[in-house]
Amino acid sequence: MALPELPIILEALLLAAGEPLTLDRLLDAFPETERPEREDLRAALVRLAADYAGRGMELVEVASGFRLQVPKTFAPWVSRLSEERAAHYSRALLETLALIAYRQPITRGEIEEVRGVSVSSSIMKTLQDRDWIKIIGHREVPGRPALYATTRMFLDYFNLKNLGDLPPLAAPRDLAAIGAALEGHADPSGASSADSLPQTEFPDV
C-alpha cells in the first residue's frame, strides 16, 4: 500500500492529538529515516488548511502550535450538543411555581407563609429566566412587595389555553386523585371542567 501523503498524515496526527502540536512534535511522529523537512511540513500544513475551507474544521496556529478546531460558524449546533440537561427541578422550585400558578398574584412573603420556609432568590431567578413567571405589580403594603404571576410561556409549556385550564383544586386531599386522573389524560387542555379560576376553590389556610 502506498504511504499516505504528508498532509493526510498530519491531518491524522492533529485529529488524534486533541491538543496543539508544535512543528517539532509533528516531526517526532515520523521515524528518523522518513522525517520530512521542516519546510515540507509547513507547506503540507498550508495545503491542509486550504483543504478545510467550507468544512467542519479549520487548522489554526496558536501559541502552543497547530491545532484543528471546529469554527465558530458551527457554534449554534455545537453548543446545543454540549447542553447540559439539568436532571430535575427541586421540589422547592415546583412548589413555588405551583403556588404562583394557583394563587397569583402572590408575593414572595405569601409563598413563604404557605411553604413555611423562605424562598431562595435563585428559585425566583430560575423561574423568571425560564420566562414562566413575571412581576406584574406591587402590593400596596409596607415594603411594596412584588406580585408574581405566571406568563404566556408558562401556559404554552403546559399546553394550557388559559389559567382556567389548570386542573381544579377542591381540597388538598383531592390533589392526589386529580394527579392520578391527569396521568390518564393525553391532552391536558382537553378535559378542563373548571370555568372558574381554581384559586377560588382553595380552602383558607
Added chain:
Amino acid sequence: MALPELPIILEALLLAAGEPLTLDRLLDAFPETERPEREDLRAALVRLAADYAGRGMELVEVASGFRLQVPKTFAPWVSRLSEERAAHYSRALLETLALIAYRQPITRGEIEEVRGVSVSSSIMKTLQDRDWIKIIGHREVPGRPALYATTRMFLDYFNLKNLGDLPPLAAPRDLAAIGAALEGHADPSGASSADSLPQTEFPDV
C-alpha cells in the same frame, strides 16, 4: 451567509463531540424548526463517510452511535506521538473475553470448562474495570454463579456495532460427526483433511 450543508454540520458536531453520537443526539443539535428528517441525516452521514476515503479520519458506526476516528493506517505515526503504549492483553484474558463475547451469558465455571484451567480473578477484575464485561444475573443453580456478558463499551472499543459484527466463530462439530470422522480415519497416517480445520475460516491474523 448561507447555512452550511448538512454533512458539514454533522462533521463539526462529530469532531466537537469526541464521543459517539446517536442519531437522536445529532438531531437534538438542531433547533426544532430546522431539525432534519432521520433519513436525511442518515444520507448525510453516508455522504460524509464517503468523503473521508483516503483522509486522516473515518466515520464509523459503533454500538453507542457514530464517531469519527483516525484509522488504523495512521497508527504508526499516532502511536509515536504519545509516549503511552496501548495496553497489551494476555492470551488468557483474550480467551476469557472471547468466551464471554461469544457465549454470553456465561458463568466463570463454564469458561473454565472450555479453557481447561481456572480463570484468575485478576482477569475478571481487569475486564470489569475496563467496563468490557458486567454481571447480568445469576444462574439458578446451587451457588447461584454470576452470569457475565459484554457491555456496549466492549463493542465500542472493538469497533463493533453489535455482537453480530464479531468475527464468525468456527462452526462446532457435533460429537456424532467427530465419531464418524474418527471411524473413517483408522489409519493415523492417512490423508487427513487439513482444510477441515476450523482456523481456515478465520481471516489471517
Added chain:
Amino acid sequence: MALAETPAIAKVSGQPFTRIPPDLYIPPDALEVFLDAFEGPLDLLLYLIQRQNLNILDIPIAAITRQYMEYLALMQELRLELAAEYLVMAAWLAEIKSRWLLPRPASAAAEELDPRAELVRRLQEYERFQQAAQALDALPRWERDCFPASAEPVQHDRVRIPPPVNLADLLEALREVMTRAELFIRHPIHRELLSVRERMSQVLEQLDTLRFTAFTALFRPEEGRMGIVVTFMAVLELLREALLELVQTEPFAPIHVRRRG
C-alpha cells in the same frame, strides 16, 4: 502461535538449557518457551498437535500422550508451578491410551464411542475460542489501532437545557405544600371575654356547702359555645383545686355539685 514468536534464547532460569527431550518436536530456539506460558493442558496439547501438523481428529494418542508426559516431566524438572489441571489431563490421556490399545470385541466396536472422542471435542472447542481470541485481538482496537478524532470547538459556551416539568409534577408539588401548610395553620387565639378565673369565682358564688346544685345549672346557653367551654374549664380547675365536689348517684344519673366545706 505464541511460542513460535519467541526469540531464540535457550536459557531457563538463567541456566543454558541443553538437554532436550528426544521426542519433543520443538526447535531448540523455542525452548525459552515459557513453559509456564501455556494456558493449561488443552493449550499444551493443541500446541503439540499443531507443531506436528496433525489433524485433531486423528490424534496419534500414544505419541501425544508420551510427549505430554515428557513435557510435564520437563516442567517439573524446571520446578515450574504445575497446576493440578495438568495432572488430571495426564491421567485422562493415560486412560484413553490404555482403552485405545486394548483390543475391542468386534460386537462392541460399532456402538462404543472412540475413547478419544471427548478429548477431541474439548480440544476442538478450546481451539475455536483460541482462534476467536486471536480474531478479537486482531480487530481494530480503540486507542491501539484507531484513535478518537476530535477538534476543539472554538466557542465554549455551555447552554443548559432546563429540565422538563409536567403538570402532574406541578400538582404533586402543590399537594405536598398544601398538606404541609395545613399543619402550619394558625389557630388564632382571641382574647377571651370571660376569663376562666373570673368564671371560677362566679361558679363558687353560685354554689353552697350544704346543698347540691345540678351540674347543668351552672351553664348558660346564651353565652354560647365559648361561655360553656369557659364554665367547664372553670369547674375542672375548681375540682383540681379541691374547692368543689361532684356527685353522681348512679351511671347516667344527673351530676350534682356542691362546694366543699
